[in-house]
Amino acid sequence: ETGVTQTPRHLVMGMTNKKSLKCEQHLGHNAMYWYKQSAKKPLELMFVYNFKEQTENNSVPSRFSPECPNSSHLFLHLHTLQPEDSALYLCASSQETSASYEQYFGPGTRLTVT
Amino acid sequence: GQNIDQPTEMTATEGAIVQINCTYQTSGFNGLFWYQQHAGEAPTFLSYNVLDGLEEKGRFSSFLSRSKGYSYLLLKELQMKDSASYLCAVRDSNYQLIWGAGTKLIIKP
Numbered sequence: 001e002t003g004v005t006q007t008p009r010h011l012v013m014g015m016t017n018k019k020s021l022k023c024e025q026h027l028g029h030n031a032m033y034w035y036k037q038s039a040k041k042p043l044e045l046m047f048v049y050n051f052k053e054q055t056e057n058n059s060v061p062s063r064f065s066p067e068c069p070n071s072s073h074l075f076l077h078l079h080t081l082q083p084e085d086s087a088l089y090l091c092a093s094s095q096e097t098s099a100s101y102e103q104y105f106g107p108g109t110r111l112t113v114t
Numbered sequence: 115g116q117n118i119d120q121p122t123e124m125t126a127t128e129g130a131i132v133q134i135n136c137t138y139q140t141s142g143f144n145g146l147f148w149y150q151q152h153a154g155e156a157p158t159f160l161s162y163n164v165l166d167g168l169e170e171k172g173r174f175s176s177f178l179s180r181s182k183g184y185s186y187l188l189l190k191e192l193q194m195k196d197s198a199s200y201l202c203a204v205r206d207s208n209y210q211l212i213w214g215a216g217t218k219l220i221i222k223p
Contacts, residue, residue, distance in 0.1 A: 004156070042118065042213040043157075043201070090156065100145060100164070103211070105156035 004106035021076040023091030118214035142207020
C-alpha cells in the first residue's frame with residue numbers, strides 16, 4: 001500500500017449505530033487530519049494530530065470521536081449521527097518539517113446517515 | 115472572518131487555456147495551495163506559492179500577488195482529463211489551511 005488509505009470507502013448507517021472510519025498513511029508523516037467535505041462547501045477541518053497528540057478540534061460535535069494510536073493510524077469513531085452528517089470524510093497527512101508541508105489525502109469515506 | 119473566493123464553475127474547450135482565480139482574506143499568510151480533485155477521488159496537490167510571481171509546472175502555472183490577496187491557476191492545452199474541481203487553500207498565521215469551496219472545471223470537446 002502506498003500513500004494514504006481509508007476504509008471503508010462507503011458507509012451507510014442508521015442514527016443509532018456506532019461505526020468507525022480508519023485511515024492509514026504510509027508516507028512517514030508526523031501529522032494527520034480529518035476533514036468533512038459536503039457538496040459545494042469548503043473543506044471543513046475537524047481534527048488535527050501532530051506526533052499523535054491532538055492539536056486541533058474545531059468545535060466538532062461529541063458524536064465524532066477521533067483516535068490516533070500512532071503516527072501512521074487515525075480513526076474516527078461515530079455514534080448517534082444525524083442525517084446532516086452525511087458527507088465525504090477525508091483523511092490527510094503531512095510532514096510538518098518540509099518547506100511547504102502539503103497535505104496528502106486519502107480517497108475518503110462516503111458516509112450516508114439514514 | 116477568513117474567506118476564500120473562487121468561481122463555482124467554469125467551462126472551457128479542449129486544447130484551450132483557462133484561468134481559475136482565487137481571492138483571499140485571511141489572518142496572516144503562510145502560503146497558498148492549489149489542489150485538483152476528480153469526482154469521487156482524493157484532492158491531489160498541484161502547486162504551492164509563498165512568494166509573489168508565477169510558478170510553472172508543465173501545463174499548469176500558479177500566480178500569486180500577496181498585496182492583492184489574489185492567485186490564479188492557469189491550465190494550458192486543456193485535456194478532457196483536466197475536468198475536475200480545483201481547490202484553493204491559504205495557510206494562515208496559525209499554519210491552518212483555509213479552503214475555498216472549489217471551482218468545477220468542465221472541458222468540452
